[in-house]
Amino acid sequence: KNQVEQSPQSLIILEGKNCTLQCNYTVSPFSNLRWYKQDTGRGPVSLTIMTFSENTKSNGRYTATLDADTKQSSLHITASQLSDSASYICVVSAKGNAGKSTFGDGTTLTVKP
Amino acid sequence: NAGVTQTPKFQVLKTGQSMTLQCAQDMNHEYMSWYRQDPGMGLRLIHYSVGAGITDQGEVPNGYNVSRSTTEDFPLRLLSAAPSQTSVYFCASSQARGGKNIQYFGAGTRLSVL
Numbered sequence: 001k002n003q004v005e006q007s008p009q010s011l012i013i014l015e016g017k018n019c020t021l022q023c024n025y026t027v028s029p030f031s032n033l034r035w036y037k038q039d040t041g042r043g044p045v046s047l048t049i050m051t052f053s054e055n056t057k058s059n060g061r062y063t064a065t066l067d068a069d070t071k072q073s074s075l076h077i078t079a080s081q082l083s084d085s086a087s088y089i090c091v092v093s094a095k096g097n098a099g100k101s102t103f104g105d106g107t108t109l110t111v112k113p
Numbered sequence: 114n115a116g117v118t119q120t121p122k123f124q125v126l127k128t129g130q131s132m133t134l135q136c137a138q139d140m141n142h143e144y145m146s147w148y149r150q151d152p153g154m155g156l157r158l159i160h161y162s163v164g165a166g167i168t169d170q171g172e173v174p175n176g177y178n179v180s181r182s183t184t185e186d187f188p189l190r191l192l193s194a195a196p197s198q199t200s201v202y203f204c205a206s207s208q209a210r211g212g213k214n215i216q217y218f219g220a221g222t223r224l225s226v227l
Contacts, residue, residue, distance in 0.1 A: 004155070031211060031212070032211070032212065032213065034216075041220075041221070042220055042221070043117075043203050043205075043218030043219050043220050043221055044156075044203075044216075044218050045218070046215045046216065046217075049213050049215065051213065089155070089156070093211055100158075101158070101211075102155075103155030103156040103157070104155050105153060105154055105155045106155065
């Protein structure tokens, strides 16, 4: 069964600090991996999309990495801001099967002043 | 562009009632989908459509119907609401399914079934 596991479940950091969120997956055959940011009470917003051949993708202070061999991805947030407080969701899509996507449960990040 | 618009934002139903959650997008996207998000769980796909007149079931389709008569609209119908359908529902659209197509999500409809 295709699975996406995210860790930690929740994280509290101080404003200005860096943090790294993890995503491990068993989805196969792999097509692409996406990171979304979901603010409380809002829909998810796409941060990055990576295919098999891409090791890293940046979007401002957000940098995602992908190791397709170990089936792991990380999302690194640099110089955190209060507005980074949100849930971060990892989504992995499979080839074939009409591109079925498996969503992780998300990591809830709280940035405190 | 408004993006993906969902209505209503909040709804309370009694068990057995039916209702339609509306979803509209103005980006001329072919692919549209409905998800539900329960506390502590990842989004789960209910139904999806790859174009007008074409719909298919996702992971958790029971109790829900969809239709896609136009490119813009993709309503989700609850036939006979049950407490287990209490959830937050998100509609999403993208140019096509999969690949590097970015999915755009609506703000969600928060549904409570009593």
